[in-house]
Amino acid sequence: MLHATNHRIGRFVLWATLSVSSFAHVAMAEPPNTPVSIVLPSDRMGFQPGPGREVAAGFCTICHSADYIYMQPPHAPETWEEIVRKMQRAFGCPIPDDRISTLVAYLVSQNTVQPIPALTHTDSPPSSRHSGNMNMAQGKVIYETYCRNCHGSTGKGDGPIGRALVPRAADLTATVKSDAELLHIIQGGKPGTAMPAWKGELSSDDMRAVLTYIRSLARK
Amino acid sequence: MQDLRKSMALHDHDRERIENARSSSLANVHSGITRRSLLRAAVIGSGLALAGIRPAHTADQPAVHLPFERGYRPLVAFPQKRPLMLMTIRPPQLETPFHLFNDRIFTPNDAFFVRWHLANIPTTVDPATFRLRVHGHVERSLTLSLADLRTQFEEVELAAVCQCAGNSRGFFEPRVPGGQWGHGAMGNARWTGVRLRDILDRAGVKPGAVQVRFDGLDRPVAEGTPDFRKSLNVEDVMNEHVLLAYAMNGEPLPLLNGFPLRLVVPGWYATYWVKMLNDIEVLNTADEGFWMTHAYRLPADPCRCIEPGQRPARTVPIGRMPVRSFITNLDRGARIPSGKPFVVKGIAFDQGYGIDRVLFSTDGGTHWQRATLGHDYGDFSFRQWKARFVPKTGHTYALQCLAINRIGESQRFSARWNPGGYLRHAVETVQVEAM
Numbered sequence: 001m002l003h004a005t006n007h008r009i010g011r012f013v014l015w016a017t018l019s020v021s022s023f024a025h026v027a028m029a030e031p032p033n034t035p036v037s038i039v040l041p042s043d044r045m046g047f048q049p050g051p052g053r054e055v056a057a058g059f060c061t062i063c064h065s066a067d068y069i070y071m072q073p074p075h076a077p078e079t080w081e082e083i084v085r086k087m088q089r090a091f092g093c094p095i096p097d098d099r100i101s102t103l104v105a106y107l108v109s110q111n112t113v114q115p116i117p118a119l120t121h122t123d124s125p126p127s128s129r130h131s132g133n134m135n136m137a138q139g140k141v142i143y144e145t146y147c148r149n150c151h152g153s154t155g156k157g158d159g160p161i162g163r164a165l166v167p168r169a170a171d172l173t174a175t176v177k178s179d180a181e182l183l184h185i186i187q188g189g190k191p192g193t194a195m196p197a198w199k200g201e202l203s204s205d206d207m208r209a210v211l212t213y214i215r216s217l218a219r220k
Numbered sequence: 221m222q223d224l225r226k227s228m229a230l231h232d233h234d235r236e237r238i239e240n241a242r243s244s245s246l247a248n249v250h251s252g253i254t255r256r257s258l259l260r261a262a263v264i265g266s267g268l269a270l271a272g273i274r275p276a277h278t279a280d281q282p283a284v285h286l287p288f289e290r291g292y293r294p295l296v297a298f299p300q301k302r303p304l305m306l307m308t309i310r311p312p313q314l315e316t317p318f319h320l321f322n323d324r325i326f327t328p329n330d331a332f333f334v335r336w337h338l339a340n341i342p343t344t345v346d347p348a349t350f351r352l353r354v355h356g357h358v359e360r361s362l363t364l365s366l367a368d369l370r371t372q373f374e375e376v377e378l379a380a381v382c383q384c385a386g387n388s389r390g391f392f393e394p395r396v397p398g399g400q401w402g403h404g405a406m407g408n409a410r411w412t413g414v415r416l417r418d419i420l421d422r423a424g425v426k427p428g429a430v431q432v433r434f435d436g437l438d439r440p441v442a443e444g445t446p447d448f449r450k451s452l453n454v455e456d457v458m459n460e461h462v463l464l465a466y467a468m469n470g471e472p473l474p475l476l477n478g479f480p481l482r483l484v485v486p487g488w489y490a491t492y493w494v495k496m497l498n499d500i501e502v503l504n505t506a507d508e509g510f511w512m513t514h515a516y517r518l519p520a521d522p523c524r525c526i527e528p529g530q531r532p533a534r535t536v537p538i539g540r541m542p543v544r545s546f547i548t549n550l551d552r553g554a555r556i557p558s559g560k561p562f563v564v565k566g567i568a569f570d571q572g573y574g575i576d577r578v579l580f581s582t583d584g585g586t587h588w589q590r591a592t593l594g595h596d597y598g599d600f601s602f603r604q605w606k607a608r609f610v611p612k613t614g615h616t617y618a619l620q621c622l623a624i625n626r627i628g629e630s631q632r633f634s635a636r637w638n639p640g641g642y643l644r645h646a647v648e649t650v651q652v653e654a655m
Contacts, residue, residue, distance in 0.1 A: 035346040038299035063441050065309040073395035092444015114290050164443040
C-alpha cells in the first residue's frame with residue numbers, strides 16, 4: 001500500500017477486508033424471502049453555535065443533516081441565498097421569507113467551520129434530577145425555539161412544518177412514552193422521521209426542562 | 221435496535237458498543253445480511269485495536285482527507301457496509317475510499333458508494349410482499365413479485381460501472397454547490413437480473429410511447445418535495461443491456477444500494493439507476509417532473525460546458541458517461557522506490573464502447589507510453605491497466621493516464637466547467653517522489 005497520506009487508514013481497511021472475507025457468504029441460489037431491516041443512524045444536530053442557528057436547526061434538518069452544509073466549500077452570500085431559495089421553492093422547505101436573511105447570514109458564518117460529524121458529543125443520557133416548576137419557563141423558551149415549528153404550540157404535532165411531514169410530527173399530548181423514552185428520542189432523534197438528535201444543541205438540563213414543559217402540554 | 225446505530229461511529233465507546241452489538245445481535249437480526257454486518261462491526265473494532273489506532277474524538281478518528289477545502293471524511297460503518305467515507309448522515313451519502321479500487325476489479329458490495337436524495341428511505345423491505353408495478357402507456361399493466369421476475373424471465377448477468385453524475389465534484393475549480401465527492405462515488409459490479417425490455421414486451425408498449433419513468437420506494441420527508449423519479453427515452457431502454465437487478469456480485473443488493481431491485485443502465489450515470497425500484501410507467505409525453513427538468517442538467521452546448529460562473533441559456537438532461545481513467549495504486553504525494561522498474565496500476569471505463577488503449581505519462585503529459593490492459597470483463601466494466609517505469613532517485617514525477625475508447629473518444633487534458641459539477645472526465649495527475 002503506497003498511500004502516503006492514508007497509510008494508517010489503508011492498513012486498517014485492508015486488515016478489516018481480509019478478516020471479513022473469512023466469513024462465509026450466503027450463496028445467491030436461494031433468494032432472500034424474509035424481510036431485511038437496517039437501522040440507520042439518527043440525525044445528529046451538528047449545527048454549530050452562532051446567531052441564526054435555530055433557523056438552520058428548525059428548517060434545514062427537516063430534510064437533511066447539518067453535514068450537507070459543512071461539506072460545502074465556502075459560498076458567497078448570494079450563492080447561499082440562491083440555495084436557500086431553491087430549498088424553499090423547489091423542495092418545499094416551509095421557511096418563511098422573513099427568516100431567510102437570518103439563515104443566509106448564519107450559513108455564511110459557518111463557511112469556514114468543519115465540525116467533526118457525529119463525534120462531537122457524548123451519549124450519556126440527560127440527568128433526570130432537576131425536574132420541577134423552576135424548569136417550566138426555561139422549557140417553554142426551548143420548546144418555542146426548537147420544537148414548536150413541528151410539534152405546534154399546543155404539542156399536537158400540528159405546527160406549520162409538522163403538518164407537512166411524512167410521517168407527521170408526533171402528537172406530544174397523546175404520547176404514552178415514559179420520561180426516559182422521550183428523553184432518549186429528544187437526545188438521539190427518531191430514525192425514519194424528521195426528528196433530529198438534539199444532544200449537540202441542547203444541554204441535559206435543557207432537555208429535561210423541555211420535557212417538563214411537554215408534559216405540561218398534555219395536561220392542558 | 222440500538223446496536224447498528226451505535227456501531228456506526230468509531231469513537232471512544234467503540235469497544236463497548238461492539239460488545240453491545242455482539243451480545244444482543246441475535247435479538248436484532250432480521251436477516252443473514254444484518255447479522256453479517258454486525259459481525260463486521262465487531263471485526264473492524266478489533267482491527268482497530270490490533271492496528272494500534274487509538275480511537276478518539278477528533279484527530280485520531282479514522283478518516284480520509286480529500287485534497288480540497290472541507291474534505292475531511294470520517295470512516296463510518298453503516299448497516300451492511302464496511303467503514304466508508306461519510307459525506308452526509310441523512311439522507312446517507314457514503315464514498316468508497318479510493319485505494320479499494322486497486323484491490324479488486326469488482327467493488328465489494330459492502331464498499332460500494334451510497335447516495336440517496338430523500339430521507340424517507342424504507343429501513344425494512346420484505347422481498348416476499350414486494351411488488352413491481354408496470355403501467356401507463358401499455359397494453360396490459362403488470363404486477364410482478366420478485367419470484368415472478370426470477371422465474372418468468374431470462375436471467376442475465378452483466379458487469380457495469382455505476383458512477384454518480386457528480387463524482388469528483390469536489391475537484392471543480394471554481395468550486396460548485398452540491399455533494400462534494402472525491403473520485404470514489406463510483407463502483408463496478410456484476411449485476412444479475414432480468415432485461416427491462418423483456419418486462420416491457422410482456423406489458424406491450426403502445427405506439428406513441430415516448431419515455432419510461434422509474435420510481436423507487438424512497439419518499440420525501442416534506443410534503444412539498446418532489447418525489448425522486450427518473451425517466452429514459454423508450455429507444456434508450458429497449459436494448460439487451462438495461463436490467464432490473466436483484467443481485468450484485470452474486471449477492472442480494474445491500475439495502476442502501478437499492479434492495480430488493482435496482483434499475484441498471486450500463487453506460488449511463490447512476491442518477492438513472494433507480495434504487496428500490498417498484499414502479500415503471502410508460503409515458504406518451506416527456507416526463508415534466510422536477511428531477512428531469514430541473515436537476516441533473518448540463519449546458520446544451522456540445523461541450524456540455526460553460527465559462528465558470530456563467531449560467532447556461534439552455535440545458536439538457538445528463539446521459540451517458542464519457543471515458544475516464546485513474547491511477548489506483550498511488551496516492552498523491554506517495555514516495556516510491558527508485559532504480560528498478562515500478563509498476564503503476566489503474567482502471568479505465570467508458571459508456572460501453574469498451575477501452576481500446578490507455579496511455580501513461582510520467583512527465584505530466586509530454587511523453588506517453590502505452591499501458592498493458594488487463595482482462596476484459598465486458599464493455600461496461602472497469603478495465604484494469606498497468607505500466608512500468610524506472611524512477612530515478614530524488615526525481616518528482618507527474619503521473620497521468622489517458623484512456624481512449626474503441627470509437628476513438630479520449631479524456632480531456634483540462635477539465636471543463638458546468639454549474640452542476642457533473643461529468644468530470646479530465647486527465648488526473650498524481651504527483652509522486654522517487655526515494
